[in-house]
Amino acid sequence: MAVSSVAFDPSGKLLATASWDRTARVWDLSSHRELFVFTHPHGVESVAFSSDGKFLATGCDDGMVRLYPLDYNELLKLARSRVSRTLTPEECKQYLHSDHCPLLP
Numbered sequence: 001m002a003v004s005s006v007a008f009d010p011s012g013k014l015l016a017t018a019s020w021d022r023t024a025r026v027w028d029l030s031s032h033r034e035l036f037v038f039t040h041p042h043g044v045e046s047v048a049f050s051s052d053g054k055f056l057a058t059g060c061d062d063g064m065v066r067l068y069p070l071d072y073n074e075l076l077k078l079a080r081s082r083v084s085r086t087l088t089p090e091e092c093k094q095y096l097h098s099d100h101c102p103l104l105p
Helices: 072-082 089-096
Strands: 003-008 014-019 023-028 033-039 044-049 055-060 065-069
Touching: 014 055, 023 044, 023 055, 033 055, 033 065, 033 089, 065 072, 072 089
Parallel strands: 003 044
Antiparallel strands: 003 014, 014 023, 014 044, 023 033, 044 055, 055 065
């Protein structure tokens, strides 16, 4: 994974990475644990946290900027609005980092 950009959240507790492998990842610096993986259709060139730390913005080489909520419940709400089926256990582990799969939609 070739990292193209990094950013610290305003609290200094989280680190986001952008990568040419088409992902943006958010890491907890105290536990060294990956919290979120956001998959993109193209390489991710840049990442930035909002000033309140509630959102992650990504810039891709397709010219698009995407904005992601970093609150788990907000992510579930977003998933429910976009997915017309329940996530598989593998998807829950990959995208939600959880063994428990919430019912969608």
